[in-house]
Amino acid sequence: MLNFIVKRLFSGLVVLFFISLVTFIVLMWIPGDPALLSLGTDATPEKLAELRESMGLNLPWYEQYYQWLTGFLVGNLGNSYVFGEDVFTLLVQRLPVTISLAVLSMAIAIPIAIVIGVLSAIYKEQWIDYIARSVMQLGDAMPQFWLALVFLVFFSAGLGWFPVAGFTPVEEGFFASLHSILLPSIVLAIGQIGPLIRIIRSSMLSSLEQDYMLMTSVNGFTKFRSIGKYALRGAIIAPLTIIAMQLAGILGGAVLVESIFALPGLGRLLLMAVEQRDLILLQGIVIFVTGTVVVVNMVTDILYQIVNPMIRFGGSHE
Amino acid sequence: MMNRLLHLENLNVKDTHNHELVKGVSLDLYEHEFVGIVGESGSGKTLSVKAALHLLPNDLGVTFEDSEVLGKSIIDLSDHEKRRLIGSGIGFVPQNTVAFLHPMIKIKHQIGDAFIYHTKANKKEALQKAEELLVKVGIKEPKRVLHSYPVQLSGGMKQRVNIAMALMTDPKVIIADEPTTALDTVVQKQVMQLFNDLYTNDGVSILFISHDLKIVKRFCNRIYVMHEGKVVESGYTSEVFADPTHSYTKKLLRLIPSLKSGRTRRLG
Amino acid sequence: MSKLKDNKLLVFGLILVMIVISICVVSFFYLPHDPNAMNTSDRFQSPSIEYLLGTDQFGRDIFSRIMVSSQYALLIGLVSVTLGSFLGLILGAIAATSKGFVQSILMRIIDGFMAFPGILLAMMLVAVLGKGLWNAVIAIAIFMVPVFARLSYSLVLDQKNNLYVKAAKSYGASKGRIIFKHILPTILPRLITQFSASIGSAILIESSLSFLGLGVQPPDASWGLMLSESRQYTLTYPFLAFPSGIILIITVLGFNLIGDALNDSMVKRRASA
Numbered sequence: 079m080l081n082f083i084v085k086r087l088f089s090g091l092v093v094l095f096f097i098s099l100v101t102f103i104v105l106m107w108i109p110g111d112p113a114l115l116s117l118g119t120d121a122t123p124e125k126l127a128e129l130r131e132s133m134g135l136n137l138p139w140y141e142q143y144y145q146w147l148t149g150f151l152v153g154n155l156g157n158s159y160v161f162g163e164d165v166f167t168l169l170v171q172r173l174p175v176t177i178s179l180a181v182l183s184m185a186i187a188i189p190i191a192i193v194i195g196v197l198s199a200i201y202k203e204q205w206i207d208y209i210a211r212s213v214m215q216l217g218d219a220m221p222q223f224w225l226a227l228v229f230l231v232f233f234s235a236g237l238g239w240f241p242v243a244g245f246t247p248v249e250e251g252f253f254a255s256l257h258s259i260l261l262p263s264i265v266l267a268i269g270q271i272g273p274l275i276r277i278i279r280s281s282m283l284s285s286l287e288q289d290y291m292l293m294t295s296v297n298g299f300t301k302f303r304s305i306g307k308y309a310l311r312g313a314i315i316a317p318l319t320i321i322a323m324q325l326a327g328i329l330g331g332a333v334l335v336e337s338i339f340a341l342p343g344l345g346r347l348l349l350m351a352v353e354q355r356d357l358i359l360l361q362g363i364v365i366f367v368t369g370t371v372v373v374v375n376m377v378t379d380i381l382y383q384i385v386n387p388m389i390r391f392g393g394s395h396e
Numbered sequence: 397m398m399n400r401l402l403h404l405e406n407l408n409v410k411d412t413h414n415h416e417l418v419k420g421v422s423l424d425l426y427e428h429e430f431v432g433i434v435g436e437s438g439s440g441k442t443l444s445v446k447a448a449l450h451l452l453p454n455d456l457g458v459t460f461e462d463s464e465v466l467g468k469s470i471i472d473l474s475d476h477e478k479r480r481l482i483g484s485g486i487g488f489v490p491q492n493t494v495a496f497l498h499p500m501i502k503i504k505h506q507i508g509d510a511f512i513y514h515t516k517a518n519k520k521e522a523l524q525k526a527e528e529l530l531v532k533v534g535i536k537e538p539k540r541v542l543h544s545y546p547v548q549l550s551g552g553m554k555q556r557v558n559i560a561m562a563l564m565t566d567p568k569v570i571i572a573d574e575p576t577t578a579l580d581t582v583v584q585k586q587v588m589q590l591f592n593d594l595y596t597n598d599g600v601s602i603l604f605i606s607h608d609l610k611i612v613k614r615f616c617n618r619i620y621v622m623h624e625g626k627v628v629e630s631g632y633t634s635e636v637f638a639d640p641t642h643s644y645t646k647k648l649l650r651l652i653p654s655l656k657s658g659r660t661r662r663l664g
Numbered sequence: 665m666s667k668l669k670d671n672k673l674l675v676f677g678l679i680l681v682m683i684v685i686s687i688c689v690v691s692f693f694y695l696p697h698d699p700n701a702m703n704t705s706d707r708f709q710s711p712s713i714e715y716l717l718g719t720d721q722f723g724r725d726i727f728s729r730i731m732v733s734s735q736y737a738l739l740i741g742l743v744s745v746t747l748g749s750f751l752g753l754i755l756g757a758i759a760a761t762s763k764g765f766v767q768s769i770l771m772r773i774i775d776g777f778m779a780f781p782g783i784l785l786a787m788m789l790v791a792v793l794g795k796g797l798w799n800a801v802i803a804i805a806i807f808m809v810p811v812f813a814r815l816s817y818s819l820v821l822d823q824k825n826n827l828y829v830k831a832a833k834s835y836g837a838s839k840g841r842i843i844f845k846h847i848l849p850t851i852l853p854r855l856i857t858q859f860s861a862s863i864g865s866a867i868l869i870e871s872s873l874s875f876l877g878l879g880v881q882p883p884d885a886s887w888g889l890m891l892s893e894s895r896q897y898t899l900t901y902p903f904l905a906f907p908s909g910i911i912l913i914i915t916v917l918g919f920n921l922i923g924d925a926l927n928d929s930m931v932k933r934r935a936s937a
Contacts, residue, residue, distance in 0.1 A: 097776045219868075223871075232902075296449065296482070296486075297509060298479035298482050299513060312500055326780070329781045360791055367781065368781075387499065388545075
């Protein structure tokens with residue numbers, strides 16, 4: 079158990095290190111001259127030299143990487159060229175919007191996916207199952223930006239149920255804030271629901287085939303009771319890990335959704351960084367987002383081990 | 397004539413590809429009997445017993461002429477009555493090899509479920525009864541076992557818990573499906589002794605499925621021999637062993653030479 | 665029974681993909697209108713005989729633009745997934761056949777790539793390489809690498825312990841020979857399955873990139889770009905959102921269905937074997 083945690087932490091750290099290296103190499107090395115890339119070809123030589131100096135480009139690459147990495151560890155991500163502000167500050171400013179979007183969309187997607195996934199497993203090969211699987215396929219095939227566009231046209235512009243654009247901070251009222259991100263969250267939720275239903279359905283199907291389900295029939299329990307207590311309990315743990323993996327997808331979707339609904343989140347910031355070729359800012363966002371994904375995955379993997387009594391006490395599956 | 401506790405007449409089971417898995421099997425279990433069903437795996441013994449308890453999945457084609465449980469014809473009963481009759485009247489002890497105990501639920505949260513469900517007793521009464529039964533099946537630290545997950549228990553302990561669980565509703569019949577496979581010989585003996593005690597001291601009738609001729613010979617007073625979905629021979633144990641009529645039974649007996657020498661030992 | 669249903673899924677998926685492929689093929693020989701011809705007097709036309717799916721904000725024929733876009737979608741999907749699957753297969757096979765340190769380093773690299781949300785990795789690369797079609801292809805290909813690397817890794821690992829592979833090893837066949845002669849043919853069906861499903865997601869990423877203005881550049885046409893260009897007019901002309909959106913869904917759904925149906929039948933065959 080402890081062994082596993084140490085191993086998992088170590089492999090997580092290796093992945094983090096690798097990500098930082100790749101990000102550094104891709105953004106600082108491949109472009110040739112990042113300063114030139116940021117300023118464009120019409121930059122004056124003085125300005126270029128100044129930016130090179132401030133970006134530390136005159137040092138050898140490994141020293142640049144070392145400085146960047148140590149800076150990163152103390153929260154110093156450098157200065158955004160476009161905004162002229164500290165990247166870390168920019169991230170912190172934009173974070174609430176994206177976190178609210180991610181949390182709300184999960185809060186919408188998970189319960190719905192559990193209900194649909196469980197029902198489609200219980201009524202396998204019946205109409206509920208067919209509908210669930212169609213929803214799944216359609217959810218997978220529908221581009222989120224398109225869905226966002228269509229929802230905007232219908233629910234915001236057409237019916238006027240939601241604001242067309244913009245974010246209301248929590249300080250101006252919880253429900254007003256919720257209202258401003260509800261529609262984008264629903265769009266994000268629809269994007270996640272396919273994979274979620276898939277994993278919950280298959281986990282539930284395998285639980286229903288387990289021998290403890292035979293015992294519930296021997297004991298004469300109703301279907302409701304045997305599913306409610308025994309089948310669900312056996313099905314609920316495996317999907318935990320996939321929910322963490324969804325995070326990468328949500329953050330990716332947030333880029334598109336934020337851009338369409340004009341929400342000032344990380345995704346918009348990222349798009350600006352790419353459009354303006356603000357490499358320092360881009361680097362900060364990439365490291366932050368992927369780092370979050372890695373850490374969350376690591377934590378859920380460890381939690382999974384702790385929550386699951388078969389692993390906690392058994393050390394191995396029987 | 398003693399009370400007939402289980403009765404199954406002319407059972408046929410077909411799988412989804414229309415292969416016959418069980419062909420015309422009839423079984424009976426009377427009060428105060430210890431009956432064995434012997435046969436190799438795939439002979440249809442587990443299927444037949446599951447059919448008697450109406451546990452087979454719907455996609456198998458199951459037909460029979462008559463099926464009685466505890467003196468009641470199963471065809472006349474509603475779904476609810478069927479569940480109540482079987483759930484409270486019959487205890488089932490499964491093979492030990494797989495997860496019949498729910499791996500994610502502590503023993504104390506599953507052992508009393510059937511008892512609470514069928515007798516409307518509360519949780520405290522159920523736990524008390526479970527503790528007594530665990531002691532009875534030879535568990536020395538019942539409290540610790542109750543607070544454990546199945547994975548924390550050894551194979552023998554788990555099988556004792558399975559037996560205690562089957563006894564919770566004070567059933568008249570225990571059906572045991574290969575309950576001693578995957579147990580080492582010492583534990584195997586202890587578990588068999590437990591069944592024998594239940595049979596002799598508590599008057600529980602036992603239907604015992606096994607491929608182990610030695611055990612069957614020692615404990616059962618009547619047996620059915622199954623082969624390729626059919627009952628090829630049945631009768632009192634001593635008679636079948638002394639004078640097998642079917643070629644398959646003869647072959648079976650020849651495979652275990654030690655049986656001949658063990659014949660003089662006491663019969664269960 | 666269930667085999668029949670899988671076939672239905674497969675057939676449905678094939679029909680959808682065939683629709684898109686025929687549109688693509690026809691577009692090389694015949695287009696109702698010049699897809700880039702602007703005609704300001706005919707802006708925002710509703711569907712008619714003249715303009716089957718109406719016209720956009722510049723008066724261009726939407727149907728012709730959709731037809732031309734299919735070329736880009738299929739091209740980008742095919743090329744990027746081919747590139748990505750090839751690299752992924754090599755990486756995965758090396759990881760599976762190497763030992764200890766090399767193996768764990770390779771696997772961590774694959775894990776690292778997996779941690780990048782697809783669109784983020786693509787955007788990062790586009791920022792460096794510049795906007796445009798071929799850079800989008802490279803970005804999507806790199807996104808596909810870890811997917812195929814993971815799959816090939818586990819498939820090769822499975823096969824490595826098979827008897828015939830051990831036999832080949834025992835008479836001294838080289839590593840490369842074993843992989844290409846013995847292992848590759850057996851794992852190919854699974855890779856093809858993943859290939860089909862991946863084309864769906866590659867097209868999805870391409871359209872997202874183009875929608876953000878980072879993929880296919882005007883005046884070329886792409887479904888994502890069409891949606892992006894007409895974005896500010898969709899509130900007044902909602903119809904603009906549908907033609908390119910629906911053809912995009914049809915394409916992605918088609919490839920996904922084929923992938924799923926193939927995968928299901930393979931799982932079943934393995935279970936019954």
